[in-house]
Amino acid sequence: MLIVSVLPVMAHATDTLSTIRERKTIIIAHRESSIPFSYLDGHQQAVGYAIDLCMKVVEAVRRELKLPALAVRYMPVTPANRLQLIAGGDADMECGSTTNTAERKRQVDFSIAYFIASAKMVVRTDSGIKNWSDLRDKTVVTTKGTTNAKTLADRGQIRSLNLKLLESKDHAEGFSMVEQRVAAAFAMDDVLLYGLKASAKNPADFQITGDSLSTEPYAIVIRKNDPAFKQIVNRELSRLMLDGEIHAIYEKWFQRPIPPQAINLNMPMGHLLRSSIRFPVDDVADLPQ
Incomplete structure (x- = not known):
């Protein structure tokens, strides 16, 4: 139907x-x-x-x-x-x-x-970050103009995580900020994160984690x-x-x-x-x- x-x-x-x-x-x-x-x-x-x-x-x-x-x-x-x-x-x-x-x-x-898709985050494997509560006082990036930007801001406010929020111009730049340790996590739709991880120089250095923020x-x-x-x-x-x-x-x-x-x-x-x-x-x- x-x-x-x-x-x-x-x-x-x-x-x-x-x-x-x-x-x-x-x-x-x-x-x-x-x-x-x-x-x-x-x-x-x-x-x-x-x-x-x-x-x-x-x-x-x-x-x-x-x-x-x-x-x-x-x-x-x-x-x-x-x-x-x-x-x-x-x-x-x-x-x-x-x-x-x-x-x-x-x-x-x-x-x-x-x-x-489901909104999650990609972090470095050695970061110890497993869920959103682990981001307290950390720097997080998301792509400018996406639904994740607002969702992440709301999440930080509700849980009082004291997040420092950055916005990247596109997904590639957001992932690169985690790669270069400028940000602890890149919050984005899971499927896009899988694509970025798979195309990274060392995919094993990254993991997609966190409870789903949204559909x-x-x-x-x-x-x-x-x-x-x-x-x-x-x-x-x-x-x-x-x-x-x-x-x-x-x-x-x-x-x-x-x-x-x-x-x-x-x-x-x-x-x-x-x-x-x-x-x-x-x-x-x-x-x-």
């Missing part, structure tokens, strides 16, 4: 399909270091799980518009500017590791969730008030899920060696994602618990 929220057509409704038809190009906003969702390979090309899913959507748009020669242009974005660039029309959809939240839906809209449903970001484009995006993602095609795409990026360093996350699909694939939704409140 597919449950899709359809937004009412407003006076200033967006018409992404007409824009794409006019320019004969679809613009995909992507991340540069969100392994394995959206990142640059050894040839500086955007690749990843989210990119593969978005390319399926591109094919659906080609069919809908009857534009076999529809071009694809990629636009690198950061956690700090990704929502603004989608809302402003600079790109047609963002394919990365962006969490669907009620607050963000005031600015943009989201597709069906294609991944569900993070990742989705394609699109502009608000565009039910026609959203319907195409959700229809194609739903097809991939209900037909089972998404499992092969997941296995490719999470359970096999991936470019450019042939790392393998060895991360089986979690039960929350398996449940959400059976009943695809784009409303955070309806996701399986």
Whole structure:
């Protein structure tokens, strides 16, 4: 059963399909270091799980518009500017590791969730840190513009941990701060931490730990008030899920060696994602618990 929220057509409704038809190009906003969702390979090309899913959507748009020669242009974005660039029309959809939240839906809209992560932290193996209470009076970093920044700040205040909070420009910089011992921990979604750890020079030097701070449903970001484009995006993602095609795409990026360093996350699909694939939704409140 597919449950899709359809937004009412407003006076200033967006018409992404007409824009794409006019320019004969679809613009995909992507991340540069969100392994394995959206990142640059050894040839500086955007690749990843989210990119593969978005390319399926591109094919659906080609069919809908009857534009076999529809071009694809990629636009690198950061956690700090990704929502603004989608809302402003600079790109047609963002394919990365962006969490669907009620607050963000005031600015943009989201597709069906294609991944569900848990917020944890990566620390050095020799740090002795096992859980959040072990961070008292320590320096912790998280990526600027992510949901983890607010969650971590709230956690520190509630538990009076006296954390010194730093913000990195992207995930790679956050991990590097732990690597260089500038910060004791990097708090981020677990799957991103697994990717960063696997690609480190010495993966055994790091461990992912801590109770889950939150559940993070990742989705394609699109502009608000565009039910026609959203319907195409959700229809194609739903097809991939209900037909089972998404499992092969997941296995490719999470359970096999991936470019450019042939790392393998060895991360089986979690039960929350398996449940959400059976009943695809784009409303955070309806996701399986």
